[in-house]
Amino acid sequence: MSQKKLDEPGLKNVSEFPIGTAVNINRLINDDALMSLQILNFNSITATSDMKMQSILPAENQFNWKKSDTILYYAKKHNQRVFGHNLIWHSSTPKWVEEKGNKDSLWLGEFMKDYIHKYVGRYKGKVAGWDVVNEAFESKGGAYRKTFWYNNLGKEYIANAFRYAHEADPDAVLFYNDFNIERDTLKLQAVLNMVKDFKKEGVPIHGIGFQMHIRMDTPDEVIAYSLKKAAETGLQIHLSEVDIIFNSHNDERLGGIENYSSITDEMKLAQEEKYKNLVLMYRRIVPKEQQFGITVWDFTDRDSWIKGFFNMKDWPTIYDEDLKPKPAYNGFLEGLKEKTKKK
Numbered sequence: 001m002s003q004k005k006l007d008e009p010g011l012k013n014v015s016e017f018p019i020g021t022a023v024n025i026n027r028l029i030n031d032d033a034l035m036s037l038q039i040l041n042f043n044s045i046t047a048t049s050d051m052k053m054q055s056i057l058p059a060e061n062q063f064n065w066k067k068s069d070t071i072l073y074y075a076k077k078h079n080q081r082v083f084g085h086n087l088i089w090h091s092s093t094p095k096w097v098e099e100k101g102n103k104d105s106l107w108l109g110e111f112m113k114d115y116i117h118k119y120v121g122r123y124k125g126k127v128a129g130w131d132v133v134n135e136a137f138e139s140k141g142g143a144y145r146k147t148f149w150y151n152n153l154g155k156e157y158i159a160n161a162f163r164y165a166h167e168a169d170p171d172a173v174l175f176y177n178d179f180n181i182e183r184d185t186l187k188l189q190a191v192l193n194m195v196k197d198f199k200k201e202g203v204p205i206h207g208i209g210f211q212m213h214i215r216m217d218t219p220d221e222v223i224a225y226s227l228k229k230a231a232e233t234g235l236q237i238h239l240s241e242v243d244i245i246f247n248s249h250n251d252e253r254l255g256g257i258e259n260y261s262s263i264t265d266e267m268k269l270a271q272e273e274k275y276k277n278l279v280l281m282y283r284r285i286v287p288k289e290q291q292f293g294i295t296v297w298d299f300t301d302r303d304s305w306i307k308g309f310f311n312m313k314d315w316p317t318i319y320d321e322d323l324k325p326k327p328a329y330n331g332f333l334e335g336l337k338e339k340t341k342k343k
């Protein structure tokens with residue numbers, strides 16, 4: 001089969017909303033080829049892990065701003081928006097915080113406040129938005145995840161995290177971010193109920209982040225329905241961690257289920273279509289003024305977190321192992337370029 005010629009004008013240049021990618025900052029700035037693709041395509045940047053608590057505060061009182069400062073410097077130099085990921089996430093809570101917090105929940109409440117004030121305050125006016133709380137609901141269904149934070153502070157920790165972030169930077173756009181909410185309508189409903197409660201109580205929440213780690217068989221109709229329901233809140237909608245896999249997993253580390261060990265041309269074209277449809281759904285369903293942007297989670301199959309995390313082969317992104325644009329790239333681009341009816 002002859003491959004269509006891929007044109008590559010830079011995604012950000014054909015988009016009405018910011019196009020972002022998550023990166024490992026040291027890896028990025030030490031790889032010229034990667035960096036030129038990053039600059040060509042993206043005008044928003046997120047850290048894959050460099051801005052998580054584990055990285056910012058690995059030991060008590062030892063703030064480590066080196067990587068986050070570098071990201072800010074890089075973003076400024078290349079005219080990119082910085083998106084903060086994330087403030088509170090059970091999977092990136094340092095051991096020392098868990099040990100102390102489990103003994104003393106009053107301390108933990110104060111710690112959380114202080115951490116958010118310091119961190120968001122440091123980057124006030126510079127980080128455009130934050131994932132304030134990440135993955136506070138179970139992988140499936142509508143229950144709160146029984147995390148270290150939940151167990152010690154109750155569900156109120158979520159609202160409080162938003163309050164503290166807002167105090168530190170009243171202009172930052174504050175998101176609740178989670179996965180599977182594009183396909184699990186029970187989980188989505190639980191998030192929407194929380195948003196409703198927050199609005200009633202005056203908790204400052206401004207956006208919903210759909211991580212959007214989807215699979216080729218995640219039905220587009222379900223994704224469309226979920227985007228529509230979320231957009232009805234009037235909040236900003238961010239597709240915050242997009243990738244599209246062929247294999248599957250059980251949502252747990254090393255839980256990959258590998259049905260495909262290689263990728264065919266046919267699979268590449270199907271993925272092109274899936275990327276295109278996702279971008280088109282976002283543009284058609286989410287009103288313009290609520291389009292915070294689309295962010296991909298790593299942008300090359302070489303660097304994607306999927307293989308290491310789930311321990312399986314896959315081809316989730318828009319560039320291949322050799323940093324060549326895949327048909328998926330073209331799909332993304334076409335999705336951005338295609339004329340849609342004005343909202």
Ligand code: XIL
Nearest residue numbers: 048049085134179211241297305309
């Ligand atoms: C991932 C990073 O990409 C990996 O490098 C790290 O080992 C684990 O975390 N949902 C999230 C992201 O919100 O923070 C995760 O990032 C991917 C799933």
